[in-house]
Amino acid sequence: MTKKALKNALIISSLILTSCANQEVKEPTDITTINWEPVTTQESTIEDTQEEIEELEVEEVKEPEHVDLLMIGDVLVHKPVYTSGIQEDGTLNYDHFFINIQDDLDEAEIKIVNQETILGGTELGFSSYPCFNSPQEIGDAEAKAGFNVILHATNHSMDKGFTAINNTINFWREKYPEIKMIGLNLNEEEQNNIQIYEQNGFKIALLNYTYGTNGIPLPSDKPYLVNLLDKDKVTNDILKAKEEADFVVVLPHWGTEYQYGPDTLQQEYTQLFSDLGVDLVIGTHPHVLENIEVITNDEGHEMLVFYSLGNYVSGQNKKDRVIGGMAKVSIEKDYETNECYITEYELDPVITQQGEYTVYKLEDYNDELANQNRIRNQSGCSDFNMEYINDKCSEILGETFNQEQEKVLVKIKK
Ligand SMILES: [Zn+2]
Numbered sequence: 001m002t003k004k005a006l007k008n009a010l011i012i013s014s015l016i017l018t019s020c021a022n023q024e025v026k027e028p029t030d031i032t033t034i035n036w037e038p039v040t041t042q043e044s045t046i047e048d049t050q051e052e053i054e055e056l057e058v059e060e061v062k063e064p065e066h067v068d069l070l071m072i073g074d075v076l077v078h079k080p081v082y083t084s085g086i087q088e089d090g091t092l093n094y095d096h097f098f099i100n101i102q103d104d105l106d107e108a109e110i111k112i113v114n115q116e117t118i119l120g121g122t123e124l125g126f127s128s129y130p131c132f133n134s135p136q137e138i139g140d141a142e143a144k145a146g147f148n149v150i151l152h153a154t155n156h157s158m159d160k161g162f163t164a165i166n167n168t169i170n171f172w173r174e175k176y177p178e179i180k181m182i183g184l185n186l187n188e189e190e191q192n193n194i195q196i197y198e199q200n201g202f203k204i205a206l207l208n209y210t211y212g213t214n215g216i217p218l219p220s221d222k223p224y225l226v227n228l229l230d231k232d233k234v235t236n237d238i239l240k241a242k243e244e245a246d247f248v249v250v251l252p253h254w255g256t257e258y259q260y261g262p263d264t265l266q267q268e269y270t271q272l273f274s275d276l277g278v279d280l281v282i283g284t285h286p287h288v289l290e291n292i293e294v295i296t297n298d299e300g301h302e303m304l305v306f307y308s309l310g311n312y313v314s315g316q317n318k319k320d321r322v323i324g325g326m327a328k329v330s331i332e333k334d335y336e337t338n339e340c341y342i343t344e345y346e347l348d349p350v351i352t353q354q355g356e357y358t359v360y361k362l363e364d365y366n367d368e369l370a371n372q373n374r375i376r377n378q379s380g381c382s383d384f385n386m387e388y389i390n391d392k393c394s395e396i397l398g399e400t401f402n403q404e405q406e407k408v409l410v411k412i413k414k
Contacts, residue, residue: 061336062335062336063335064332064333064334064335065199065200065201065202065332065333065335066330066331066332066343067109067110067197067199067202067204067330067331067332068107068108068109068110068328068329068330068331069108069109069110069111069112069204069249069280069327069328069329069330069331070104070105070107070108070110070111070112070326070327070328071111071112071113071114071251071282071309071326071327072101072112072113072114072309072312072324072325072326072327072350073114073284073308073309073310073311073312073324073325074114074116074154074284074285074287074309074310074311074312074313074314074324075097075113075114075115075116075117075138075142075312075313076116076117076132076287076311076312076313076314076315076316077116077117077128077132077134077135077138077313077314078128078129078314078315078316079126079128079315080315080354080357081313081314081315081357082126082128082134082135082138084096084356084357085135085137085138085141091137092135092137093137093141094135094137094138094140094141095141095144095145096356096357096358097138097141097145097312097313097357097358097359098141098142098144098145098359099358100358100359100360100361100364101145101326101350101359101361102145102146104326104328104348104361105145105146105147106146108328109197109199110148110149110197110204110206111145111146111147111148111149112147112149112150112151112206112251112282113142113147113149113150113151113312114151114154114251114253114284114309114312115138115139115142115150115151115152115154116132116154116156116284117132117133117134117154117156117159118132118133118134118152118156118157118159118160118164118165118168119134119135119136119138119139119164119167119168119171120133120134120160120163120164120167120168121133121136121164121167121171122135122136123167124160124163124164124167127159127160128315130159130214131156131159131160132156132159132160133159133160133164136167136171139171139172139175139176140175143175143176143179147179148178148179148180148197149179149180149182149195149197149206150172150179150180150181150182151182151183151208151251151253151284152168152181152182152183152184152208153182153183153184153208153209153210153226153227153228153253154183154210154253154284154285155210155211155212155213155214155253155285156213156214157183157184157210157213157225157226158213158214158216158217158218158225158226159214159216161216162219162222162225165184165225165226166186168181168184169181169184169185169186180195180197180206182195182206182207182208182227182251183208183209183210183226183227184225184226184227185224185225185226185227186224186225187224188224190224191224191227192237194207194237194240194241194244194245195207196241196244196245201333201335202246202247202333202340203244203245203246203247204245204246204247204248204249204331205241205242205244205245205247205248205249206249206251207227207234207237207238207241207248207249207250207251208227208250208251208252208253209227209228209229209230209233209234209250209252209253210226210227210228210229210252210253210254210285211228211229211252211253211254211255211265211285212228213226213228229252229254229265229269231272234250234269234272234273235272235276238250238273238276238277238278239276242276242277246333246338246340247279247280247331247333247340248277248278248279248280249278249279249280249281249282250273250278250280250281251281251282251283251284252266252269252281252283252284253283253284253285254266254269254283254285255283255285255286255290255307255308256286257285257286257287257288258286258287258288258318258320258321259286259288259290260288260289260290260291260395260396261290261291261307261396262290262291262307266283266307270293270295270305273303274295274296274297274301274303275297275298277297277299277301277303278303279303279304279331279340279342280303280304280305280329280331280342281303281304281305281306282305282306282309282327283305283306283307283308283309284308284309285308286307286308286310287310287311287314287316287321288308288310288311288320288321288323288396289308289309289310289323289324289325289349289392289393289396289397290306290307290308290310290396291307291396291397291398292304292305292306292307292345292347292397292400292408293305293307304329304342304345306325306327306347309324309325309326309327310323310324310325311324311352312324312350312352312359313352313357313359314352315354315357317375317378317379317381318378318380318381319375319378319380319381319383319384319388320392322351322352322354322373322375322384323349323350323351323389323392323393324349324350324351324352324359325347325348325349325350326347326348326349326350326361327345327346327347328344328345328346328347328348329342329344329345329346330342330343330344330345331343341412342412343411343412344409344410344411344412345408345409345410345412346407346408346409346410347397347401347407347408348361348362348363348406348407349361349362349389349393349406349407350362351365351369351370351373351389352375353369353372353373354373354374354375355372355373355374362389362390362393362406362407363405363406363407365386365389366386367385367386370384370385370386370389371385390403390406393406
């Protein structure tokens with residue numbers, strides 16, 4: 001049966017069903033509760049029905065809208081990381097961070113990076129741990145690679161105070177107005193504004209918060225500068241996001257450093273997000289990968305959680321901290337039912353190649369590259385190799401990590 005014939009058959013059968021139902025409904029009061037008024041109040045002639053069919057035929061059946069979301073973890077810019085971008089002529093270029101994941105980026109619509117360190121500009125001087133300031137040329141490389149959502153609510157947001165935050169916000173707004181920078185705000189109104197990605201009417205809300213700012217308080221006259229995890233604020237935002245969008249994504253900066261699973265704070269907020277009907281959570285901050293979970297709330301609503309994507313690029317000196325993750329989530333909106341759901345999710349482990357400070361997907365990595373990784377020069381890291389990486393991914397991700405495919409890949413049947 002052709003699509004058109006199938007559609008006609010459906011229209012005719014629905015008309016038959018409607019008219020059968022009409023005969024069964026005897027009491028006018030029942031009619032009002034069923035809401036089939038247009039058909040029940042008029043006797044349609046053959047011509048009317050024919051017209052109705054033609055009219056319906058013109059209406060296109062809208063296919064489900066599909067959005068692919070991709071996210072990477074912390075861009076944590078220690079000194080060797082920012083010096084890796086110095087060119088012969090003295091200019092800075094960081095395209096090498098993203099060159100090996102460009103194909104993946106090109107396939108996604110929403111591309112998110114956690115810019116852990118502030119892009120305060122050269123006037124503040126570049127600095128490493130514990131109070132970072134990083135080159136804005138890193139932002140240029142992120143924009144060039146195609147990232148369109150930059151997360152800036154991190155424990156390092158306040159490292160260089162208001163000036164650096166102001167410079168970072170202005171850098172993104174003036175140079176890349178089409179990119180959504182989330183997590184930092186210049187006034188209260190901006191902070192209350194929900195950031196929404198829209199594609200053909202499919203609206204996806206994106207929220208970003210940090211657990212804190214390393215003990216550096218927000219200025220008392222500017223409490224809106226950085227989005228902090230606060231139960232009242234988060235609850236209000238999520239409720240607003242649920243009203244304004246079809247699908248709600250929370251991207252929290254949380255957790256305990258170097259721990260492979262959620263801590264109490266992560267568990268508490270995960271529960272809150274789930275109770276409020278959030279659809280997807282992707283976390284950052286612990287500098288290592290954490291596990292993935294699907295949580296179902298009392299109403300049967302499912303929420304997918306990647307607790308931590310670990311580092312994307314960093315100069316950290318332990319072998320588990322050069323293993324991060326690239327999350328990929330396929331989301332659909334069915335225009336017939338107005339339902340939104342995840343059709344597939346994936347976690348591709350990624351390896352920071354220290355020395356060059358480029359990053360490889362695990363499926364493109366091998367022992368030869370592992371041998372050249374400068375992480376091996378660090379104490380306790382001389383056995384960094386493919387076996388170590390695969391074992392660590394299995395330890396953290398459990399059975400969902402497929403050692404043959406070197407990734408987590410879950411397809412969901414609807
Ligand atoms: Zn952090």
